[in-house]
Amino acid sequence: MSKERSHDGDVDFIRALAELLRENDLTELEVIREYGDNDSLNVRVSRQQQIVQTMAMPAAPAAAAPAAAPAAAAPVAAANDDPASHPGTVTSPMVGTAYLAAEPGAAPFVTVGQTVNEGDTLLIIEAMKTMNQIPSPKSGKIKTIIVADGSPVDFGAPLVIIE
Template identity: 70%
Template sequence: MTKHSHDADVAFIQALAELLRENDLTELQVTREYGEDDKLDVRVARQTQVITTVAAAPVAAAPAAAAAPAAAAEAATNDDPAQHPGAVTSPMVGTAYLQPEPGAKSFVQVGDKVSEGQTVLIIEAMKTMNQIPSPRGGTVKRILIEDGTPVEFGAPLMIIE
């Protein structure tokens, strides 16, 4: 099967798990190659539990009753930006930057109109700067991250409506 030490693999996996915990990551995948036709593929992941609560205001009159479901739906999208229909989410794990370089003007600001495909930020992953385009045209309503923030796959970055 393999020609390397089982104890070394266990220590390697334990080190990956510690790295996962120390950096507050949810998943890490690594391939360790020992030579031709001899490698170890490791995926270390942990489950996170997200609890979302929505509290509806008491209904005082019949006309308000019709507005209550819409208000509750709006509150839910405000509580969890990832569920907002205009959310722009991270396509990768990395560090998000709102500017092309330190001291430069931001790609976009709240209130800016953007077109589909326009670069709205960059994410650095493995020393590579990846331009993140707007998935739709619209107006930037919220920016949910700060410059230099570490992001995970699927994390909401901004809201464009």
């Protein structure tokens, strides 16, 4: 009977973790609960859906902006082709907010069709009030800009495709 009560407690504990994950808008939470010798509970709760939503979000603001309407077709096509699997995809090295220009109203660092050299700044990611320049890992032509200006990005999220 005591094992059943501890199992019910574990279920309540897991539910509380899931609630904590949701309330704090976290993507993943992992906890090890020790009960004694050779008795523990390893719990990993994650929200895979949030990653998909983050990747899908940039297409909507780009389509809403009149100036970005021609470029909006390229991110939508890239989303269908799974941009993360493209060999030229540049991914986010951190969690933060992506900015395509140095300041509001300024020209973007790169545009679709532009040729870039290795080391050129592609965009900026603001993380903890620090602006981090994201350099091009290789020379090539910008095929697609996946993120929208001012959109949140997760670690590993596709940002730009360079061919």
